[in-house]
Amino acid sequence: RKLQLELKDAFEHDQFVLHFQPLVSVNTGHINGFEVLVRWQHPTEGLMSPAMFLPALERMNLMPQLDRVVLEKSLSIVSQWYHHYQYSSYLSVNLSPLLFQDPELPVRIEQQLKKYDIPPDCLQLEIVESTAIQDIQLGVDVLSALKSLKIAVALDDFGTGYSSMSYLRQLPVDKIKIDRSFIQSLEEDATSASIVKAISSLAHGLGKTVVAEGIESPEQFAFIKQFGCEEAQGFDLYRPITEERALELLLQQK
Ligand code: G
Ligand code: G
Ligand code: NA
Ligand code: MN
Numbered sequence: 001r002k003l004q005l006e007l008k009d010a011f012e013h014d015q016f017v018l019h020f021q022p023l024v025s026v027n028t029g030h031i032n033g034f035e036v037l038v039r040w041q042h043p044t045e046g047l048m049s050p051a052m053f054l055p056a057l058e059r060m061n062l063m064p065q066l067d068r069v070v071l072e073k074s075l076s077i078v079s080q081w082y083h084h085y086q087y088s089s090y091l092s093v094n095l096s097p098l099l100f101q102d103p104e105l106p107v108r109i110e111q112q113l114k115k116y117d118i119p120p121d122c123l124q125l126e127i128v129e130s131t132a133i134q135d136i137q138l139g140v141d142v143l144s145a146l147k148s149l150k151i152a153v154a155l156d157d158f159g160t161g162y163s164s165m166s167y168l169r170q171l172p173v174d175k176i177k178i179d180r181s182f183i184q185s186l187e188e189d190a191t192s193a194s195i196v197k198a199i200s201s202l203a204h205g206l207g208k209t210v211v212a213e214g215i216e217s218p219e220q221f222a223f224i225k226q227f228g229c230e231e232a233q234g235f236d237l238y239r240p241i242t243e244e245r246a247l248e249l250l251l252q253q254k
Pocket of ligand 3: 035094126156
């Protein structure tokens with residue numbers, strides 16, 4: 001109950017802040033973009049991670065509202081990078097299944113891109129594969145509309161759901177992010193290596209880009225490079241960082 005009141009305050013007093021984890025080109029090491037990860041700057045407890053408040057927001061049906069806040073902040077930041085620093089890099093924003101099932105979403109995003117005067121390749125959206133998508137046809141419609149706006153969509157945590165293959169067949173996504181559970185067992189487990197290799201070639205066969213998430217060692221990186229994954233993300237490359245640090249990295253590689 002106390003947490004619920006505090007979370008309502010968090011929206012009113014703008015206490016959500018964004019951290020950014022680089023998505024790196026496997027071939028060049030160049031930072032192509034960043035995944036946006038929300039934090040809560042709690043007035044007395046300090047910076048809180050999503051695990052501590054997303055479940056409560058979900059129970060309160062406030063996930064779509066959080067995602068709208070995160071999306072607006074992300075577009076504002078990427079627009080500053082784009083206009084003040086002539087830096088084009090994308091921000092990849094996580095969408096809760098509820099927001100992703102909102103038929104108004106593509107139109108609202110189109111308006112926001114106009115408002116911030118940025119091209120669609122400044123934004124990428126991540127949807128979770130493991131969460132049941134309630135209305136598959138609506139999902140397909142929303143994704144098709146996003147596709148015609150040229151906004152990239154990534155299927156997150158790929159391989160963990162019950163219907164990975166069925167989603168892959170039906171949903172017009174541009175990228176898949178192989179779940180970190182497969183990446184983390186690459187070195188010990190030949191089965192994981194076979195699975196990651198097979199997922200990569202399947203996705204490539206369907207014309208999709210492959211991202212390996214949760215890279216924690218150079219050995220894991222070597223595996224996914226060998227399998228042809230295009231992008232990588234993980235603590236061994238970069239941890240989630242602040243906006244200031246993200247901009248520094250972008251300016252350094254310019
Ligand atoms: O940063 P961290 O490892 O604590 O994130 C934990 C989880 O929270 C991840 O699954 C991530 O996808 C999710 N998450 C982080 N930020 C957002 C957000 O802005 N919106 C949604 N829907 N999920 C997020
Ligand atoms: O569910 P999603 O894929 O959005 O999760 C993103 C979360 O994964 C972030 O909270 C981020 O902190 C975490 N993460 C990113 N890289 C690594 C990693 O190399 N290892 C582990 N264990 N978690 C990671
Ligand atoms: Na994600
Ligand atoms: Mn993921």
